[in-house]
Amino acid sequence: MKKTILSILIALFAGINIAQADGDKQIKIKTSAICTMCKERIERNLGLSKGVRESNLDLKDKVVTVTYNPNKTTPEAIKATIINTGYDADTQVANQKAHDKLPDCCRKTAAAH
Amino acid sequence: MLKYLTGGLFFLLSSSLYAQRITGSVNEQAPDSKDLKPITGANVYWSGTTQATATDASGRFNIPRSAQSNLLVISFVGFRNDTVKIGAENDLQVVLQSDQTLNEVVVRGNTSTIDRLSPHQTEIITTRALAKAACCNLSESFETNASVSVSYADAVTGSKQIQMLGLNGTYIQTNIENIPSIRGLASTFGLNFVPGTWIQSIDVGKGAGSVVNGYESMTGQINVEMQKPDSREKLYLNTYLNNFGRAEVNLNLATQLNKKWSTGLLTHASTLRNRVDKNDDGFLDMPLYTQYNVVNRWKYQSEKVMAQFGVKALHEDRLGGQNGFEKEMKGSDNVYGFGAKVNRYEFFSKIARLFPDKPYKGLGFIVNASLHDSRSYFGLNNYDGTQKTLYGNLIYQSIIGNTNHSYKTGLSYLLDNYNELYKDIRLARNESVPGAFFEYTYNNLDKFVLVAGGRVDFHNLYGTQWTPRLHLKYSLTDQTTLRASAGKGFRVSNPLAEYYGNLVSSRTVQFRESIRPEVSWNYGASITQEFKLGNMSGNFIMDFYRTIFENQLVADMEDPRYIRFYNLEGSAYANSFQAEANLTPLKRFELKLAYRLFDVKQTLRNVYDENVLLPRMMVSRDRVLFNAGYALPYDKWKFDATVQWNGKRRIPYMGHVDEHHVPGNLTSTMSPSFYNFNAQVTRTFPKWDIYLGGENLANFRQKNPIMGANDPFGQNFDAGMAWGPVVGRMIYAGIRYKIVR
Numbered sequence: 001m002k003k004t005i006l007s008i009l010i011a012l013f014a015g016i017n018i019a020q021a022d023g024d025k026q027i028k029i030k031t032s033a034i035c036t037m038c039k040e041r042i043e044r045n046l047g048l049s050k051g052v053r054e055s056n057l058d059l060k061d062k063v064v065t066v067t068y069n070p071n072k073t074t075p076e077a078i079k080a081t082i083i084n085t086g087y088d089a090d091t092q093v094a095n096q097k098a099h100d101k102l103p104d105c106c107r108k109t110a111a112a113h
Numbered sequence: 114m115l116k117y118l119t120g121g122l123f124f125l126l127s128s129s130l131y132a133q134r135i136t137g138s139v140n141e142q143a144p145d146s147k148d149l150k151p152i153t154g155a156n157v158y159w160s161g162t163t164q165a166t167a168t169d170a171s172g173r174f175n176i177p178r179s180a181q182s183n184l185l186v187i188s189f190v191g192f193r194n195d196t197v198k199i200g201a202e203n204d205l206q207v208v209l210q211s212d213q214t215l216n217e218v219v220v221r222g223n224t225s226t227i228d229r230l231s232p233h234q235t236e237i238i239t240t241r242a243l244a245k246a247a248c249c250n251l252s253e254s255f256e257t258n259a260s261v262s263v264s265y266a267d268a269v270t271g272s273k274q275i276q277m278l279g280l281n282g283t284y285i286q287t288n289i290e291n292i293p294s295i296r297g298l299a300s301t302f303g304l305n306f307v308p309g310t311w312i313q314s315i316d317v318g319k320g321a322g323s324v325v326n327g328y329e330s331m332t333g334q335i336n337v338e339m340q341k342p343d344s345r346e347k348l349y350l351n352t353y354l355n356n357f358g359r360a361e362v363n364l365n366l367a368t369q370l371n372k373k374w375s376t377g378l379l380t381h382a383s384t385l386r387n388r389v390d391k392n393d394d395g396f397l398d399m400p401l402y403t404q405y406n407v408v409n410r411w412k413y414q415s416e417k418v419m420a421q422f423g424v425k426a427l428h429e430d431r432l433g434g435q436n437g438f439e440k441e442m443k444g445s446d447n448v449y450g451f452g453a454k455v456n457r458y459e460f461f462s463k464i465a466r467l468f469p470d471k472p473y474k475g476l477g478f479i480v481n482a483s484l485h486d487s488r489s490y491f492g493l494n495n496y497d498g499t500q501k502t503l504y505g506n507l508i509y510q511s512i513i514g515n516t517n518h519s520y521k522t523g524l525s526y527l528l529d530n531y532n533e534l535y536k537d538i539r540l541a542r543n544e545s546v547p548g549a550f551f552e553y554t555y556n557n558l559d560k561f562v563l564v565a566g567g568r569v570d571f572h573n574l575y576g577t578q579w580t581p582r583l584h585l586k587y588s589l590t591d592q593t594t595l596r597a598s599a600g601k602g603f604r605v606s607n608p609l610a611e612y613y614g615n616l617v618s619s620r621t622v623q624f625r626e627s628i629r630p631e632v633s634w635n636y637g638a639s640i641t642q643e644f645k646l647g648n649m650s651g652n653f654i655m656d657f658y659r660t661i662f663e664n665q666l667v668a669d670m671e672d673p674r675y676i677r678f679y680n681l682e683g684s685a686y687a688n689s690f691q692a693e694a695n696l697t698p699l700k701r702f703e704l705k706l707a708y709r710l711f712d713v714k715q716t717l718r719n720v721y722d723e724n725v726l727l728p729r730m731m732v733s734r735d736r737v738l739f740n741a742g743y744a745l746p747y748d749k750w751k752f753d754a755t756v757q758w759n760g761k762r763r764i765p766y767m768g769h770v771d772e773h774h775v776p777g778n779l780t781s782t783m784s785p786s787f788y789n790f791n792a793q794v795t796r797t798f799p800k801w802d803i804y805l806g807g808e809n810l811a812n813f814r815q816k817n818p819i820m821g822a823n824d825p826f827g828q829n830f831d832a833g834m835a836w837g838p839v840v841g842r843m844i845y846a847g848i849r850y851k852i853v854r
Contacts, residue, residue, distance in 0.1 A: 036198055045799045047747035054746060103854055 024053055025070045028063050029079060032088040035059070038106045045085045046078065136175040137205030139168045139187055152189055152209060160184035160196065164472070171591050175559055179472055232554075232562040232586035233322070234596050234639045234656060236260060238315040244804075245742060245753045245793060249353065249361060249383075251295075251312065251337065252304035256791060257740045257755055259693050259707030260317055261335075264731065265835040267614030268818035269433045269451050271400045272302050278319065278332040278658050279687040279711035279732055283611050284602070284633070286322055286330035289337045292461055292481045293327055297529065298500040299485050301613040302455060306427055308381040308406060310351045310363040310849075313338045320637035320658055321582045321600025324550045324566035325508060325521055328580045331602030331633045332660055332687070342367050342377030342412045342421075345854045353847035357399065357840065358387030361847075369854075373415050381406040390436055391841055392814060394822040396832070398840045400433030400451065416469050422462035429455045434492075435825065446493060449825035451617060453489040473516055479506040491617050492825060496609060498533040522551045525570075535609050538622060544605065545573040562586040570603075575630050578603050592643040598636070605630045606666040608678045615668070615676055615833035619821070625679035632663040651696035660687045669717050670730065671765050671781070673831065683716030683724045705740040728763050730781070731836060735760035751795040760786045762836055767820055769829060784836040787813050802849040812842040 033039055039057045042064060046055035051072025057064040066078055079089040086098035086106075099107065139157070140149035151172025158165035159182040168174045176185070178199070185205075188194040192209040199205075238258060245257050252273035255261035264281075266272045275282035282304070287295035295303035315337050322330035340346070344367045353361040361383035369375045384403040391398055410423030432440060434450035442448055459481065466476040485500040508523040529544040552566030564584040571577055582600030589595060606628060609616065616622070639656035662685040669677040693707040713729040728734075737758040744751040761783045793806030815837035821829035 044747050048749050048797055048799050 023069070023071075024067050027066050027068070027075050027078065029066065029075075029082060029089050031057065031062050031064055031082055032094060032108055033057055033059060033062050033064075034106055034108075037103065038087065041102075041106070042082060042085055042087060046081055049073070049078070049081045052078065134175050134177050135185065135199055135205065136173065137207060138172045139174065139189070139207045139209060140172055141192065141209055149206075149208060152192070155187055155189035155192075155209065157185065157187050160186050162472075169591050173591060177472075181469055181472055231318075232564050232584040232596065233598065234319045234637070236317045236319075238317065240313060243309055243312055243315070244751075244795065245740075245755075249309055250305050251307035251309070251315075254309060254312065254315060255317075257705070257738075257753075258317065259691060259705070259709060259738045260319055260333075262736065262759075265837060265839065267617055267833045268398070268815075268835040268839045269396060269400065269617045269832040270453065270614055271402065271431065271433065272614055273304060275304065276732070277317075278635075278660060278689040279713040279729070280332050280660060281611070283606070284331040284333075284604075284660075286326060286334040287337075288326060288334065290339060290461075290463070291326060291336060292479060293329065293504065294481075296329065297485070297502065297531065297607055298487060298498045298533075298610045299457070300607070301487070301610050302429065302453075305404070306406065306429075306457070307337060308361075308363055308379075308383075310349065310365060311339050311379045311381070311408070313340050313344075319639075319656065320598040321584070321602065321635045323564070324552055324568040324580060324582050325523070326506075327525065327527070328548075328568060328570055328578060328601075328603045330600075331604065331631070331635060332658070339408070340365050340367070340377065340379060342375040342410055343369060343414070344377070346851050347854050348850075348852040350850040351847060353383075353845060355843055355845035357385065357389050357843065359383065359385040359399075373413055375412045375414075377408075377410050377412075379408040379410075388436060389840065392816070392818070392839070394817065394819055395435055396449075396819055396822055396825075397433050397436060400431040400453075402429065402431040404429040417467050419465040419467060420463070423460075425457070425459040425461070427455065427457040429453075443490060444493065446826055449492045449830075451489070451491055453487060455485070455487045457483065457485045459483040473519060474511045475509070477506075477508045479508075480504070489613075494536050494616065496533070496535040496613075496616060498531070498610065500532075501528075501530040503528040517556055518553070519556070520551065520553045521566075522549075524549050529605075531607070533607075533609055535616070535622060538624070540609065542574065542605075546570050560588045572630075575605070594641040595638070596641075597638045600635055602633045602635065603630055608666055608668065611666075612668050612676060612833075614835075615670065615831075618676075618831035618833050619674075619826075619828055620670070620676045620831065620833075621674060623675055623677045625677055628666055628678060629664050629680050631665050633660050633665070634663070635660045646696075649696060649698045651694065653695075654691075654693045656689075656691050658687075658689045660689075662686065665715065667715065667717060670833075671717060671719070671727075672770060673765070673767055673829070674770055679718070681716060682718070684726065685715040686713070687729075688712040701744045701746070703740075703742045705738070707738045709736045709738075710734065711736075727781075730763045730765055733760040733762045733786075735786075748795065748797045751797070752793075753795075754792040755790070757789040757791075758786065759789065759837075764834055764836060767829075767831065767834065784815075787837055789813065789838070800851060803846070804849070805844075805846045807845070808843045809838050809840070810842055814838055814841050 031042060033042055039059055042057050043055045046052050046066055051069045052066060054067040055064055079092055082089040083092055083095050084098050086094050086102045088094050139152045139155040141152055153168055153170050155168045156165060157174045157176055159179040162179055162181050164179050166174050166176045183199050185197045185199050186194060187207050189209055195207060195209055197205060242257060243254055252263060255263060255275060260277060262276050264274045264276050266274045277285050283300050286293060315335060317335055319333045322334035347367055349365040351363040364380045367377040382405050385399060385401055389398045406427045408423055408425045410421060413420040431453040435448050438448045438450035442450055443452060461481045464478045468474040481504040483502045487498050489496045504527050506525045508521055510521040512519045525548045527546040531542050533540040548568055548570035550568035555563040567581045569579050580601050580603060585597045587595045637658035641652060641654045643652045662681055665681040665685045667679050667681055690710045696704045711732055711734055713732045714726050715729045716724045716726050719725050739756045742753040763781050764784050765781050788811055790810040791808045792810060793804060795802055795804040815835060818835045818839045820831040820834060821827055824830060
């Protein structure tokens, strides 16, 4: 019984250690995010994509800071995720279809709020 | 944004005191490290209102939800202001950025939290915690909860019962959005009628409840909040399959029609068509079944009025018994069969008048009408029951002078019509109960809270009932909270519906006398201590509750030939002690360890007609629960494991009784203790989740859950003595697909 609990704990901790491996890179990308909903959406989609450890969007300057594992993903793939979420990424323009699916408040035409 | 104005709805319509407040902590990022430092004295206020508070020495704040605003502003000199939009969250962690650095907000919802502010000992199970057990309906939603446990009712019908404070779930008042729902005849299968994906959150309150919702709460109250029509999830599809062949589909839809109107549709269909008999006793381990369940609701929200109404419909068909039994063989004395058909229709409406400039004031009106019809048979015995219910509750809340003194008062009406027929026993009654209640709350800056309530109900059959209740909360320090409660409960029992599983036996049902309503007093006290161990945060909760019955329905099964129903003569009580520790050693890593001790006794009449105080059967004295959960950011991967240890429990004498030599001492036996392991893994993708899990992974089974299974029409047949899992290991997998606005 105790062994079972212990092994579950060990398994969990081992998982954490792997998740915090070093060698990660960081990239900053300018987006067209407008509100907190945009922030949530971009951070979540990035966070759930392959190789991304952390993503953090600053609504003030609209720059998202992404920590990623260079062996698993590339800056291009990260930008593609942002574009397909419906937002601009640096010089690349958002995927129009994805952009049109966003709620009114999150579209580029929306006034700052 | 309008759709977030549900805060107002919570404030007004939740007639209980739960989740009306937002709690949280305000921190700053310490330079050059990942640690967070609490900020003392930060201002927290609802945008555009004067409702404000400040953080304490540990950076904590609490503020009532506002009807006027859903934007919470956090400000402190030298830091950038932050505005957080509040949805259904209860607990926030806000990180303020100093003026020189970038700003960032972290909003985090813990999987299950203890409501720090409620004077009731309340635990909130959030959607996140519900996702820990992928399944399936309300009865299975408490797997990771230490206070509520699921008991195994019998080995044939598949009905599941819950227990709290050592007593059956029938003593808990179970509300759906503050409408008393799972009661009367629905208490048999009612928990299976609330699909898990429909549930937004569950509040579990221990001890006496608020008088606002009626007199039936004896050991506690559970309130289920369902997914809202104005939820951000436009579409939510869940499919589920397990290794026994149970398949399930849930589809939730929500549409915002215009600024004021929204509508939602919750649907569920599930079935088991595969005959499973793993223990080779010739009986199906689980009944075959099909369930269709649907709710359509509409919501209107304007500045001054919030209205909701909807309809529910449910159909369920169960078939169990011996392996070879088919539907057409009903009434056969050759092959034992069990069947149950339930149809249930319900209408509900809630209207609330809001006072935008006086958020403390409100007027709410709840109406609910339901028709419950069940037709069952157990071998050669038929049992049919119908219940028609009409319920109305009018609630007015306001303050006396200032917000330190507030009150809720109102009128209620309950009309219950029961009609049951079991073999040749007919039970019919009409209850008509007008009532009035008043509840006063004194709140001294959330440090000391007193809630004193009373209600008087004029019962047409059992006379005037007076129900007083009292709750106290005192925050000794910011980390230590003491609570105490006392209160009376009253309910009219439905013996056949409540002991339904025991009807699957050769026992003869006997009513020794006419059954009077059950009356109980519940007293309890608890202490909650929050602590920090280095970087680890956690809490420790200890509580003790005692329920004493003035009258109780006694279902005497000491003699294996009978179920005898009679009124309590002498004492009956249930003592419950629980200690629970929650620890978060790392971010997104949560541990829970709980121990519970029950001492439940009941006076029964023995064969010499003497009253003897005996431990209540089927109640484990000890139970230990351990739960560990870890998630990666955004729940990309989520792991969860639960271990439960259930102690021994008393089961009545199950041997043969000779008609002419009834032994004077029918010795009861003890069931062995056992472990139960559950685990689940979830992988989240941007639009969908997949999950894989297992229940009862150690594959523990009660060896012979059915007594006399080889001769179901003989004298020793009894399927109502299940104390453990009937089926073995269960592996399941499923997909959740969501479209979020």
